Amino acid sequence: MAKKPKLLADLFHDTLKDVYFAEKKIFATLPKMAKAAHNKGLKAAFLKHQKETAGQIKRLESVFKIAGKKPVAKTCAAIMGITKEGTEIMTEYKGMPALDAGLLAVAQAVEHYEMSRYGTLRTWAQELGMSDAASLLDATLKEEKATDAALTSLAKSVVNVEAEAEM
Numbered sequence: 001m002a003k004k005p006k007l008l009a010d011l012f013h014d015t016l017k018d019v020y021f022a023e024k025k026i027f028a029t030l031p032k033m034a035k036a037a038h039n040k041g042l043k044a045a046f047l048k049h050q051k052e053t054a055g056q057i058k059r060l061e062s063v064f065k066i067a068g069k070k071p072v073a074k075t076c077a078a079i080m081g082i083t084k085e086g087t088e089i090m091t092e093y094k095g096m097p098a099l100d101a102g103l104l105a106v107a108q109a110v111e112h113y114e115m116s117r118y119g120t121l122r123t124w125a126q127e128l129g130m131s132d133a134a135s136l137l138d139a140t141l142k143e144e145k146a147t148d149a150a151l152t153s154l155a156k157s158v159v160n161v162e163a164e165a166e167m
Helices: 008-036 040-066 077-092 099-127 131-165
Strands: none
Touching: 008 040, 008 077, 008 099, 040 099, 040 131, 077 099, 099 131
16 A cells, blocks of 8 residues: 655644744743843843743744644654753753853754744745745744844853853
8 A cells, every 4th residue: 555645735734843842842941041041131031032932832823723734742852952951051050150151052052943944834835825824934933033143142242251251
């Protein structure tokens, strides 16, 4: 019996489930990172992004609806690995000068993963004729890029400098 071929729509749906899991995991992890961070600006950035993430989850649920699917999460190995790395940094660098720099680096790893996924999903939505979904995914992609830029600025101007100066 021949296996049904998997098409771009199937890949889109699988990737959507993956990023839905990722956003929910990130939403739960950001308060822990904010609590662990010493720098007030970094704490604020994590909490701000948690609020954005709540909106991104709602957008993803709208994309599922546009695709005619139920919002279902599929374990995302990439985010599990990145958040595990964050937990290790919080443990190994607790009370250390480089803690915030490590937390910020993990946050940027998350942002880069998300930018990759949202860019791909947006393109696939366009190719699949789901322009409304593409617009929602593009809005999230723009937020992720803005968060990454803000984290880069914070790293260069304050967090990395503090980690180096305290040595």
